[in-house]
Amino acid sequence: MRIQPTAQDIIDLTAAWTGERSADGRPRVSEDVLIALSAITAEQAWHVLDAAGYPHQFAGGWRTTKPGVNLVGRAVTAQFLPHRADFDAAVVTAGAREGHHDGERQNSWVVESLEPGDVMVTDIFGKITEGTVIGDNLGTAIASRTGAGAVIDGGVRDLPGLTAIDNGVFFYRAADPTPIRGVVLSGMNTPIRIGGVTVLPGDIVLGTDTGVTFIPPQYAEEIAVTALDITNRDIFSKQVLAERVYTTAEIDVLVWPEAIEEHYARWLAEGSADNAR
Ligand SMILES: O=C([O-])CC(=O)C(=O)O
Ligand SMILES: [Mg+2]
Secondary structure, three states: OOOOOOHHHHHHHOOOOOOOEOOOOOEOOOHHHHHHHOOOOHHHHHHHHHHOOOOOOEEOOOEEOOOOOOEEEEEEEEEEEEOOHHHHHHHHHHHHHOOOOOOOOHHHHHHHOOOOOEEEEEEOOOOOOOOEEEOHHHHHHHHHHHOOEEEEEEEEOOHHHHHOOOOOEEEEEEEOOOOOOOEEEEEEOOOEEEOOEEEOOOOEEEEEOOEEEEEOHHHHHHHHHHHHHHHHHHHHHHHHHHOOOOOHHHHOOOOOOHHHHHHHHHHHHOOHHHHHO
């Protein structure tokens, strides 16, 4: 038994990704794509994923420590189950074989595995009381290791301290003063369920005020490129409307006539989108 699958198991699990990978086998979407995704909306991601046949990648109904700030990074998944003594003993033994020696602090096993650009994504079956996966100490460790944050489908504690962490964004269900208890870590970087979404290790987490999208890595670049085009068209539209070059009837349509498309292409080529931003 293993707590974390081997790199080869993770490669097999995510075989749809053909690009670069982390040492643990997870898909490693590039830094440039992550930066581009940090400015997009849940709707832009949804549009591409729905069209690609992935309509169930969004989970809503969160609280966030940084409203208005997006969370973007590569998922490190973790799953907790209700405590069961014999299973916990097996987990502690397997964990020690994989280098995790503090069997009483299984939540820290996950935190200590994190790398820059990772987002810790934890399924703790919605448990709030005694389901507080992190507080401000583990939150500080997550932020300093990842520069990103975490998605906890359960509780957090030390909320004022967690909110004060500048370099991390935390999505959670509710805060509670109790410490984590009565659970066992059943897996790290295994497939997990968050809301109605199946999340795989290396998925790109996009947390916005709307909710959290888990983007299969093979769609990350397409979403970044599509979103940039949508954003640019929006800037162009507002500019030509403000300058009264076209009427709203001409601009506010699903497909622009050829002349407006050509104008947009010229405008893009002149670098006007970058100037307007
Ligand atoms: O230590 C823990 O397990 C949770 C906690 O309170 C913290 O991270 O500050
Ligand atoms: Mg604490």
